[in-house]
Amino acid sequence: DTGVSQDPRHKITKRGQNVTFRCDPISEHNRLYWYRQTLGQGPEFLTYFQNEAQLEKSRLLSDRFSAERPKGSFSTLEIQRTEQGDSAMYLCASSSGTPNEQFFGPGTRLTVL
């Protein structure tokens, strides 16, 4: 399968713990995006990479959140000191350029207890 993959698919953690998610984009795509989606809402943009450079971050991305794409391929999203409000589906998407036809991965569903 050559689509976007994410790992893990589900994560349950206790409040205050740190979690890290991984995203592997479609191999020829140089653009990578992270979104967060809560029940009944559309995805909300978190951050964007072009190759290894993080070019845009949403105000939603508090200082507890950090994302990396060290070699311009896979990306990680870390949440430190998780809060119950962080419970959501975290979606990764990739694209090959504008227009932003983005291809989404299956998501990581985070539950913070």
Add this chain to the structure above:
Amino acid sequence: GQNIDQPTEMTATEGAIVQINCTYQTSGFNGLFWYQQHAGEAPTFLSYNVLDGLEEKGRFSSFLSRSKGYSYLLLKELQMKDSASYLCAVGGANNLFFGTGTRLTVIP
């Protein structure tokens, strides 16, 4: 600011035609996108409009009027598998700004 409005829910009958409307007010515009999302799954791309007019792709068509800030998605010959959420999104410089989605239920 950014605002996208679409109906929360719609119901239609198998075999019929349904139109899902979307109005938007955004600070930037880099195309209007429609995505389909089945429950518990990732959004999948359906259509893209950057110029005014109708784009047809099989059973799905999408229309855009930039001057009115308006788009619609038209689904023909509805099938039960079309029951899903349909997300309208405006392309920004480096991201997509999504509406809350329209949950479509197709009934026999």
